[in-house]
Amino acid sequence: MRRTGAIALIVMGVALLLAGYLLAAPWGASTVADSDPAVVGAPTLFIIGIVSLLSSALFYELLPDGR
Amino acid sequence: MSVETRVEQKLPQGVGRLTPGWLVFFAVSFVVFVIGIGAYSYQLSNGLIVTGMRSTGTMGGATWGLYVVMVEYFIGVSLAGVVLAAFVEVFNIGALRPVSRLAVLLTIASLSTGVLGVLLDLGSPFRGFVNMLLYVRPQSAFFGTFMLVAVGVLMTSLVYLYLGGRRDAATIAGTPSGLRWFHKLWAAGYRDTEPERERHRRVMFWLSIGLVPLVIVALSTEGLVFGIQVGRPGWYGSLQGPDFIVLAAASGLANLVVLTAIIRRAVGARIPLGHAVFKWLGSLLLAATAASLYFQTVKTFTLLYATPGNERLIADALLRGPYAWIFWSSLVLMVVAMILLVSQAATGAWSVPAVVAASVAISTAAVAERYLTVIPSQTHGMLLPYEPGSYFPTWVEFAVVGGLFALGAILIGGFVKVFPIINLNSNRREVRTDA
Numbered sequence A: 001m002r003r004t005g006a007i008a009l010i011v012m013g014v015a016l017l018l019a020g021y022l023l024a025a026p027w028g029a030s031t032v033a034d035s036d037p038a039v040v041g042a043p044t045l046f047i048i049g050i051v052s053l054l055s056s057a058l059f060y061e062l063l064p065d066g067r
Numbered sequence B: 001m002s003v004e005t006r007v008e009q010k011l012p013q014g015v016g017r018l019t020p021g022w023l024v025f026f027a028v029s030f031v032v033f034v035i036g037i038g039a040y041s042y043q044l045s046n047g048l049i050v051t052g053m054r055s056t057g058t059m060g061g062a063t064w065g066l067y068v069v070m071v072e073y074f075i076g077v078s079l080a081g082v083v084l085a086a087f088v089e090v091f092n093i094g095a096l097r098p099v100s101r102l103a104v105l106l107t108i109a110s111l112s113t114g115v116l117g118v119l120l121d122l123g124s125p126f127r128g129f130v131n132m133l134l135y136v137r138p139q140s141a142f143f144g145t146f147m148l149v150a151v152g153v154l155m156t157s158l159v160y161l162y163l164g165g166r167r168d169a170a171t172i173a174g175t176p177s178g179l180r181w182f183h184k185l186w187a188a189g190y191r192d193t194e195p196e197r198e199r200h201r202r203v204m205f206w207l208s209i210g211l212v213p214l215v216i217v218a219l220s221t222e223g224l225v226f227g228i229q230v231g232r233p234g235w236y237g238s239l240q241g242p243d244f245i246v247l248a249a250a251s252g253l254a255n256l257v258v259l260t261a262i263i264r265r266a267v268g269a270r271i272p273l274g275h276a277v278f279k280w281l282g283s284l285l286l287a288a289t290a291a292s293l294y295f296q297t298v299k300t301f302t303l304l305y306a307t308p309g310n311e312r313l314i315a316d317a318l319l320r321g322p323y324a325w326i327f328w329s330s331l332v333l334m335v336v337a338m339i340l341l342v343s344q345a346a347t348g349a350w351s352v353p354a355v356v357a358a359s360v361a362i363s364t365a366a367v368a369e370r371y372l373t374v375i376p377s378q379t380h381g382m383l384l385p386y387e388p389g390s391y392f393p394t395w396v397e398f399a400v401v402g403g404l405f406a407l408g409a410i411l412i413g414g415f416v417k418v419f420p421i422i423n424l425n426s427n428r429r430e431v432r433t434d435a
Helices: A002-023 A042-062 B020-046 B066-091 B094-120 B125-135 B141-173 B180-187 B194-227 B240-267 B275-304 B310-319 B324-347 B352-374 B376-380 B395-415
Strands: none
Touching: A002 A042, A042 B125, A042 B141, A042 B194, B020 B395, B066 B094, B066 B141, B066 B194, B066 B240, B066 B352, B066 B395, B094 B125, B094 B141, B094 B240, B094 B275, B094 B395, B141 B180, B141 B194, B194 B240, B240 B275, B240 B352, B275 B310, B275 B324, B275 B352, B310 B324, B310 B376, B324 B352, B352 B376
């Protein structure tokens, strides 16, 4: 449970980091006016990804034994 | 004589015991902090016109002023603390283990003030923050300077501090005191069993492994913000990133030395902060300062050999123009610090006052170096045919920056009164059984 939960948080974190990074890129933009992220709010996904990665350490260490 | 509180005296390292000296320190810090808040309120209601910042070129000023200088300094200072703590964990450096919590705390305090400094520099901080969440691009160097630093490094450091302190929290939670609830909350059920220790070692090891590259990437982008600006002579160059890192290491270690000396004096001889700690810190400081001086020399020589033009204008401004006194003063301070450190390394006789003196010199020089990185290229680095400009901070900027320093002091000073700043088990050799 402990290991599985921590790994799940790490995988989710990495996925969110990648999603945030890719969705924030202005793919195909040719002018400065089009330089906003492809998906507005995508940088927040990137940040949640970092939080998720860090949460894995807390989860792994803080989950009580034998539950 | 100390002012007794409800808190039991048995808590280690003066935790919960408010001495007159600490109260004076806290009161002064609080007053400076309040003055800083007042000055910032004045700036917020009147706009950035109350600062010395003006548009570059057309208004002959600098759009990045003292706030950005101090952001660079504070974020630089944060580097050494958490990286040092990570190295202590990974390589099991017993001599430095007593200062690892203090090092992480220094990182948290300096990152907090640095991140606040970024917001203070904005005319509308709230709007800037919200827009950053919505529109910022992770590919941008500016993302690294704020989000990676604020969210990545600061949060990792908080997790590091929290997990690293659980064992001590559990130890002192058994002592009846007014802070017992806080220590029990921090311990979160930790019972110091062998499986828990094993898990803790594993988590701290991998957290340390992940932390160092994160810090290096996040802080390199601080240098890249300047280094990738093609249109700004004096900034554009591949050395900005590495130069930022080495000066950050030197200034961070210097601050850590000063803090360690203060804690050593305040808490007394009951804590394991002997000469070995200062010898280690002094040696690391020597290496970082030497590397920083080397980068400074290379950058200066490159400027001197620049063709007549904008780069040359900056070189003149630095070496014999309006910034010469800052440039030469910082150089003298760095050289004096080097002499102090090299002489101790050569004789093997490390003296705490001498290491502290060298650290104060390096820290002061680091502020000057950050100032010279940020300001001259804006006032003297125009590609367009504007006259050279000038910048001098107003009282508002000085008061706000004073408030930031006070906030850092309050964070650190407050922490040492609620939790042991030196690891209680730092003398115990950790036997690593995992990878």
